[in-house]
Amino acid sequence: FAPWDDPDEKPLIQFRNVTKRFGDFTAIDDLTLDIYAQEFFALLGPSGCGKTTMMRMLAGFETPTEGNILLSGQDIAPIPPNKRAVNMMFQSYALFPHLSVRDNIAFGLRRESKDKAKIDERVEEMLRLTRLTKFAGRKPHQISGGQRQRVALARSLAKAPKLLLLDEPLGALDRKLREETQFELMDIQEKTGTTFVIVTHDQEEAMTVASRVAVMDEGKLIQVATPDVIYEAPNSVYVADFIGDVNIVEGRASQTGDKVDVAWAEGQPPIHATTQKSFDRDAQCYFAIRPEKVHISKERDDSRPNVLQGKVIDIAYLGNISTYHVRLADGTMMKAQSANTRRLANRGITWEDEVWLSFTDTAGVMLAR
Numbered sequence: 001f002a003p004w005d006d007p008d009e010k011p012l013i014q015f016r017n018v019t020k021r022f023g024d025f026t027a028i029d030d031l032t033l034d035i036y037a038q039e040f041f042a043l044l045g046p047s048g049c050g051k052t053t054m055m056r057m058l059a060g061f062e063t064p065t066e067g068n069i070l071l072s073g074q075d076i077a078p079i080p081p082n083k084r085a086v087n088m089m090f091q092s093y094a095l096f097p098h099l100s101v102r103d104n105i106a107f108g109l110r111r112e113s114k115d116k117a118k119i120d121e122r123v124e125e126m127l128r129l130t131r132l133t134k135f136a137g138r139k140p141h142q143i144s145g146g147q148r149q150r151v152a153l154a155r156s157l158a159k160a161p162k163l164l165l166l167d168e169p170l171g172a173l174d175r176k177l178r179e180e181t182q183f184e185l186m187d188i189q190e191k192t193g194t195t196f197v198i199v200t201h202d203q204e205e206a207m208t209v210a211s212r213v214a215v216m217d218e219g220k221l222i223q224v225a226t227p228d229v230i231y232e233a234p235n236s237v238y239v240a241d242f243i244g245d246v247n248i249v250e251g252r253a254s255q256t257g258d259k260v261d262v263a264w265a266e267g268q269p270p271i272h273a274t275t276q277k278s279f280d281r282d283a284q285c286y287f288a289i290r291p292e293k294v295h296i297s298k299e300r301d302d303s304r305p306n307v308l309q310g311k312v313i314d315i316a317y318l319g320n321i322s323t324y325h326v327r328l329a330d331g332t333m334m335k336a337q338s339a340n341t342r343r344l345a346n347r348g349i350t351w352e353d354e355v356w357l358s359f360t361d362t363a364g365v366m367l368a369r
């Protein structure tokens with residue numbers, strides 16, 4: 001059982017019908033959510049959807065207008081920010097420039113305890129955990145951006161919070177370092193067993209690090225699920241469109257059992273799909289399919305139940321894969337993606353080529369809206 005599927009598991013954090021208003025603007029709208037101990041939980045959504053507000057309420061910088069937030073079953077409303085077993089790591093890291101790496105990490109501990117030996121031991125442990133022992137004597141300006149990020153992390157974890165909030169923790173790092181650091185972050189999260197809640201704009205980052213992802217829109221949760229479910233079984237056009245690349249076709253449904261035909265464009269054959277949902281006859285529906293599930297070839301291939309003809313308008317070469325932008329006869333643009341296992345020059349599909357797109361009846365998902 002994953003903790004979120006285990007009826008006996010108690011959540012570490014519970015948002016219970018939480019609403020947060022700023023004046024007459026509703027930033028968080030009657031939101032209910034459970035997060036479990038040791039999860040690496042990601043909040044994802046467009047700018048302004050309320051991610052930071054969620055974090056600030058957990059940290060204690062904002063209070064809910066309505067509803068409750070519980071930590072280990074206790075309402076945290078009366079507990080001031082510095083007394084919560086919660087820490088927040090900011091994107092700016094907020095390191096003290098005049099203090100060494102070691103003293104930055106020790107800072108919070110020294111304010112709370114006089115036991116020098118114990119503090120020193122904890123700081124050494126944090127230095128080891130974040131592989132900073134060698135740099136312990138340096139000042140923040142004498143280390144790299146990635147190392148500074150690790151100092152901020154070590155400092156946030158030093159007091160062993162139950163919950164660490166990470167607001168765009170890797171935003172300041174370049175792409176390659178960011179990817180490396182994602183794995184480091186996962187490793188540290190696993191070693192410490194601390195629950196991490198991360199806010200990120202980068203959906204790939206959320207999918208990489210998170211045990212579960214919450215996709216938000218306008219103060220509401222749209223879908224909360226593991227990354228693979230979010231990607232392969234989005235519950236709405238919104239989620240399908242927000243995460244990754246997707247082709248979405250709007251049409252009218254006609255269903256028999258788990259088979260649906262989607263009539264979607266004049267002169268195009270209906271799309272044959274399989275679904276567990278039910279659609280009323282002629283109800284408006286959407287068919288969403290990832291580009292990598294669409295097969296592209298210069299010969300008509302009838303081995304799959306869906307076959308569409310079009311012309312290659314553009315090719316985006318990404319090294320390991322290429323994305324083909326194909327215009328169908330009715331004007332619809334569709335993307336197909338394939339692995340570049342052979343050299344591009346030998347793949348034989350180029351601009352302006354007439355091509356056939358094909359996909360199976362289970363390659364996409366049917367959505368009501």
Ligand code: ATP
Binds near residue numbers: 045053
């Ligand atoms: P971003 O990704 O841009 O950081 P976000 O999803 O974190 O966005 P929030 O910062 O949580 O969004 O803000 C949610 C909404 O609440 C926004 O429309 C914002 O303008 C509004 N808001 C946040 N704080 C306040 C405040 N103190 N007073 C008024 N409105 C606020």
